[in-house]
Amino acid sequence: MDNTEKNGMEILNKVIESCKANIESNTETKASIEDYMNVSSELEQSVSTLINIIDETSKVYQKENETLKKTVSQIPKIVTAELSQQSIEALRKSNLFWVIFGTIFLAFLIILLSGNFAFKWYSESIRSKSELREEILSEFEKDGKLLYPKDDIQQLKNNTELVQKWIEKNPKDAEKFLRFKDGYEAR
Numbered sequence: 001m002d003n004t005e006k007n008g009m010e011i012l013n014k015v016i017e018s019c020k021a022n023i024e025s026n027t028e029t030k031a032s033i034e035d036y037m038n039v040s041s042e043l044e045q046s047v048s049t050l051i052n053i054i055d056e057t058s059k060v061y062q063k064e065n066e067t068l069k070k071t072v073s074q075i076p077k078i079v080t081a082e083l084s085q086q087s088i089e090a091l092r093k094s095n096l097f098w099v100i101f102g103t104i105f106l107a108f109l110i111i112l113l114s115g116n117f118a119f120k121w122y123s124e125s126i127r128s129k130s131e132l133r134e135e136i137l138s139e140f141e142k143d144g145k146l147l148y149p150k151d152d153i154q155q156l157k158n159n160t161e162l163v164q165k166w167i168e169k170n171p172k173d174a175e176k177f178l179r180f181k182d183g184y185e186a187r
Helices: 003-074 085-094 096-142 150-169 171-186
Strands: none
Touching: 003 096, 003 150, 003 171, 150 171
16 A cells, blocks of 8 residues: 555545544434424424413403493493392391302402413413523534534535545545445445
8 A cells, every 4th residue: 555545545534434423413413403393392382272272261251341241231320229127137137248249359350360370471481482492592502503513514524625635636546435435325
């Protein structure tokens, strides 16, 4: 073996090692992206479900509001009610009025609070989704990666240029290499 063939084989071995390292790095990056996509799709499903719940709640609220308006409009403006003294005393003793009033007030309060909590949770989940995306992208940037490591891309470019120059200078040896490459890619 002369010195050129020896250097060519060393270069070829380095290129092969670099390609293997790039394949491993790409596999890790692909797994990270798949994890991110899974988390993102789960979050999108949760948000979609919440939006459906809010839409349904809004429709029910609108129907109830319309029903209440119709009922209120049908109530006469002036109603004269004369209760006997005995009826008035019975109402005072039974506290029925306060029980009904308290129940209605409690139901209205629960509806308001649950609606308020639902809207807060929805806005927080939207904000959390955008923060999660920003966090993942900032982690990639901190590591010097843009879905692929910058150094690996630069090394791959250098290796490609080096192999192309070697092929131009050594066309006979290049035939063997190209046959090897075709067989390697066929796997």
